[in-house]
Amino acid sequence: xxxxxxxxxxxxxxxxxxxxxxxxxxxxxxxxxxxxxxxxxxxxxxxxxxxxxxxxxxxxxxxxxxxxxxxxxxxxxxxxxxxxxxxxxxxxxxxxxxxxxxxxxxxxxxxxxxxxxxxxxxxxxxxxxxxxxxxxxxxxxxxxxxxxxxxxxxxxxxxxxxxxxxxxxxxxxxxxxxxxxxxxxxxxxxxxxxxxxxxxxxxxxxxxxxxxxxxxxxxxxxxxxxxxxxxxxxxxxxxxxxxxxxxxxxxxxxxxxxxxxxxxxxxxxxxxxxxxxxxxxxxxxxxxxxxxxxxxxxxxxx
Amino acid sequence: xxxxxxxxxxxxxxxxxxxxxxxxxxxxxxxxxxxxxxxxxxxxxxxxxxxxxxxxxxxxxxxxxxxxxxxxxxxxxxxxxxxxxxxxxxxxxxxxxxxxxxxxxxxxxxxxxxxxxxxxxxxxxxxxxxxxxxxxxxxxxxxxxxxxxxxxxxxxxxxxxxxxxxxxxxxxxxxxxxxxxxxxxxxxxxxxxxxxxxxxxxxxxxxxxxxxxxxxxxxxxxxxxxxxxxxxxxxxxxxxxxxxxxxxxxxxxxxxxxxxxxxxxxxxxxxxxxxxxxxxxxxxxxxxxxxxxxxxxxxxxxxxxxxxxxxxxxxxxxxxxxxxxxxxxxxxxxxxxxxxxxxxxxxxxxxxxxxxxxxxxxxxxxxxxxxxxxxxxxxxxxxxxxxxxxxxxxxxxxxxxxxxxxxxxxxxxxxxxxxxxxxxxxxxxxxxxxxxxxxxxxxxxxxxxxxxxxxxxxxxxxxxxxxxxxxxxxxxxxxxxxxxxxxxxxxxxxxxxxxxxxxxxxxxxxxxxxxxxxxxxxxxxxxxxxxxxxxxxxxxxxxxx
Numbered sequence: 001x002x003x004x005x006x007x008x009x010x011x012x013x014x015x016x017x018x019x020x021x022x023x024x025x026x027x028x029x030x031x032x033x034x035x036x037x038x039x040x041x042x043x044x045x046x047x048x049x050x051x052x053x054x055x056x057x058x059x060x061x062x063x064x065x066x067x068x069x070x071x072x073x074x075x076x077x078x079x080x081x082x083x084x085x086x087x088x089x090x091x092x093x094x095x096x097x098x099x100x101x102x103x104x105x106x107x108x109x110x111x112x113x114x115x116x117x118x119x120x121x122x123x124x125x126x127x128x129x130x131x132x133x134x135x136x137x138x139x140x141x142x143x144x145x146x147x148x149x150x151x152x153x154x155x156x157x158x159x160x161x162x163x164x165x166x167x168x169x170x171x172x173x174x175x176x177x178x179x180x181x182x183x184x185x186x187x188x189x190x191x192x193x194x195x196x197x198x199x200x201x202x203x204x205x206x207x208x209x210x211x212x213x214x215x216x217x218x219x220x221x222x223x224x225x226x227x228x229x230x231x232x233x234x235x236x237x238x239x240x241x242x243x244x245x246x247x248x249x250x251x252x253x254x255x256x257x258x259x260x261x262x263x264x265x266x267x268x269x270x271x272x273x274x275x276x277x278x279x280x281x282x283x284x285x286x287x288x289x290x291x292x293x294x295x296x297x298x299x300x301x302x
Numbered sequence: 303x304x305x306x307x308x309x310x311x312x313x314x315x316x317x318x319x320x321x322x323x324x325x326x327x328x329x330x331x332x333x334x335x336x337x338x339x340x341x342x343x344x345x346x347x348x349x350x351x352x353x354x355x356x357x358x359x360x361x362x363x364x365x366x367x368x369x370x371x372x373x374x375x376x377x378x379x380x381x382x383x384x385x386x387x388x389x390x391x392x393x394x395x396x397x398x399x400x401x402x403x404x405x406x407x408x409x410x411x412x413x414x415x416x417x418x419x420x421x422x423x424x425x426x427x428x429x430x431x432x433x434x435x436x437x438x439x440x441x442x443x444x445x446x447x448x449x450x451x452x453x454x455x456x457x458x459x460x461x462x463x464x465x466x467x468x469x470x471x472x473x474x475x476x477x478x479x480x481x482x483x484x485x486x487x488x489x490x491x492x493x494x495x496x497x498x499x500x501x502x503x504x505x506x507x508x509x510x511x512x513x514x515x516x517x518x519x520x521x522x523x524x525x526x527x528x529x530x531x532x533x534x535x536x537x538x539x540x541x542x543x544x545x546x547x548x549x550x551x552x553x554x555x556x557x558x559x560x561x562x563x564x565x566x567x568x569x570x571x572x573x574x575x576x577x578x579x580x581x582x583x584x585x586x587x588x589x590x591x592x593x594x595x596x597x598x599x600x601x602x603x604x605x606x607x608x609x610x611x612x613x614x615x616x617x618x619x620x621x622x623x624x625x626x627x628x629x630x631x632x633x634x635x636x637x638x639x640x641x642x643x644x645x646x647x648x649x650x651x652x653x654x655x656x657x658x659x660x661x662x663x664x665x666x667x668x669x670x671x672x673x674x675x676x677x678x679x680x681x682x683x684x685x686x687x688x689x690x691x692x693x694x695x696x697x698x699x700x701x702x703x704x705x706x707x708x709x710x711x712x713x714x715x716x717x718x719x720x721x722x723x724x725x726x727x728x729x730x731x732x733x734x735x736x737x738x739x740x741x742x743x744x745x746x747x748x749x750x751x752x753x754x755x756x757x758x759x760x761x762x763x764x765x766x767x768x769x770x771x772x773x774x775x776x777x778x779x780x781x782x783x784x785x786x787x788x789x790x791x792x793x794x795x796x797x798x799x800x801x802x803x804x805x806x807x808x809x810x811x812x813x814x815x816x817x818x819x820x821x822x823x824x825x826x827x828x829x830x831x832x833x834x835x836x837x838x839x840x841x842x843x844x845x846x847x
Contacts, residue, residue, distance in 0.1 A: 051433020247563035
């Protein structure tokens with residue numbers, strides 16, 4: 001397994017370089033001078049534009065700029081925003097908050113989703129099954145900003161404080177998790193229903209094992225593989241994709257940072273966030289793949 | 303008597319004693335000092351917090367709290383008053399100015415504020431290789447062309463701007479610690495008004511040691527000092543107790559909290575999590591919802607921001623003033639304002655914002671009033687029509703609705719189709735406008751730097767002025783402006799500027815549309831709220847309950 005992990009990590013290098021290169025080109029290659037729109041309704045003074053263009057190496061060809069950026073990145077230097085803030089400082093500020101939010105969301109969707117999935121999977125066709133089915137349908141159908149806005153304004157909640165304590169993140173986390181929660185419920189249910197008919201479950205029951213052991217150990221463990229995949233990918237997605245929820249509750253995380261950076265054409269921030277998100281995805285993907293082996297001993301890695 | 307322990311009695315007695323003391327010490331001279339803090343909805347500034355390097359509002363409001371310049375504008379009526387300067391006088395009708403500073407002023411790091419701090423700061427800002435946004439504000443000081451060079455073949459050309467001959471403005475001379483002399487390139491009586499703008503703030507010696515570090519942790523001389531700045535989250539300023547100015551702050555801390563979504567900020571002011579929002583989101587303007595939500599804790603005030611349409615005067619058709627007049631008369635401004643802006647704009651009838659000193663109402667007259675028949679007649683009589691009747695705008699802000707409405711109004715009145723033309727980003731839009739690449743009209747806006755009629759004519763309409771988007775040029779108008787610039791007496795100069803503005807209805811260089819008003823809300827915690835001419839909360843006079 002060690003060699004497998006190593007190989008995967010090595011494979012991650014070209015993926016990382018390729019994705020950041022693409023993003024770099026897309027973001028910095030946008031038409032229009034990034035400094036032209038920075039002086040309100042006025043024309044930006046030439047001296048300012050020249051100074052900034054030189055400071056951010058924008059007078060070099062794009063590939064050279066990219067190599068310069070990559071060189072700095074390897075030494076842990078993300079560069080600066082146009083207002084002189086270290087991008088590293090921004091990321092260090094925002095990432096823990098987004099991670100907290102993502103963690104709350106993943107725990108919420110795992111707990112609620114799997115529980116609901118098991119309940120409905122074991123009692124197929126019952127009233128509770130139908131009720132959960134309909135509610136998941138609603139959750140999937142209603143966009144997250146609707147749920148968020150309704151929750152915030154109908155309940156009269158206030159924004160999360162700047163340091164984002166866990167307690168205040170519970171409701172935003174559950175809202176953020178709502179869509180995935182529904183998917184997890186259904187995934188768990190479908191897999192349970194399918195695996196209940198499997199031979200090994202019949203054997204376990206015939207051996208005289210208690211129903212809780214049959215469900216808890218034999219049935220659930222085998223049904224978890226797609227759910228774990230989903231959860232893992234979701235953790236990655238939640239860290240970068242919580243723009244809407246973070247905006248509604250003014251959580252100072254990565255989503256808001258990314259959104260603001262795109263609006264202000266802070267391309268350096270955009271590229272850095274995406275670079276880190278790529279890393280997060282790569283690591284999470286690897287972890288998920290390794291977890292398969294733990295859940296199902298038949299899966300081995302060479 | 304159970305329950306009354308000695309310490310409770312003591313507390314009670316102390317309370318009575320304190321109350322009595324409070325009554326007896328109610329000195330009418332000493333105003334009641336209220337501490338406490340409050341939170342303002344804010345956005346991350348776009349530039350380092352250096353006065354001459356900041357031109358947008360988010361950075362500007364913090365700069366205003368941290369720095370005090372020679373003069374400042376009264377929050378209520380924008381009249382210029384002395385701040386750090388004891389006096390600014392000129393013996394030769396506005397060519398050389400002698401500035402005397404008030405003594406005893408200190409920077410937040412304890413060093414004294416001296417004349418050198420002003421001269422150094424202005425030299426640094428004007429020196430073009432330093433690349434500060436407001437560098438051009440020093441253009442009327444003698445020797446500016448020696449410290450500020452332009453790119454000989456424009457931004458696109460291969461050449462770069464040559465290194466300036468010197469980094470010191472020849473027009474600035476330190477006389478002693480509290481006196482310095484400024485020689486202007488030409489006489490200007492507006493100069494004491496101009497120096498109230500943020501670009502003219504002084505800088506302490508600490509700045510020159512490390513400008514980059516200073517931009518992240520500025521040291522000022524104003525009523526507040528920076529106490530903490532957590533990037534992308536919040537910035538805290540604290541009252542500077544050694545502040546010598548008359549405008550001492552009443553509250554202890556002001557917290558600027560970053561919001562990505564202004565709907566979230568609005569909701570937070572409503573439930574009291576934060577205390578102030580400068581502009582309510584447009585959704586809350588519908589049916590004046592903000593008024594029913596906040597009652598008397600809301601204000602609706604005209605601000606020094608106006609919208610125009612820039613005309614490509616280099617194109618056939620558009621170079622005819624009568625065509626421009628016809629388009630202006632074809633726009634039903636009031637209808638667009640009512641339907642699109644919920645009445646939050648005020649129709650313009652002139653080229654100057656009403657908050658300015660020197661403003662005159664109804665300068666434009668009939669040429670800026672909706673009259674479809676007259677517009678059509680003018681249009682039909684014109685020998686050459688524009689090839690393309692279009693109105694360009696940047697699609698990354700909410701311009702589409704009003705542009706389409708204005709174009710609809712023009713199409714209907716003139717019987718020729720006018721099209722709204724979006725460009726994805728403001729940056730791209732500006733690049734095209736500045737490069738004379740527009741094939742039709744384009745939207746334009748202006749915000750006053752200092753409250754004077756001059757600021758609405760010279761930078762916008764003079765030949766080759768920095769923000770003359772339409773490349774408008776008229777010799778007689780230029781001469782009139784020049785005459786006004788050179789007039790010593792402020793009142794007489796203002797009159798000349800008004801005369802220059804009176805020439806514009808026949809020339810129609812740009813089409814005035816409307817000026818903005820700002821809808822502001824605050825929480826129950828704030829008292830004595832004053833919104834200044836620039837639409838900002840006056841931080842020094844506000845108190846908390």
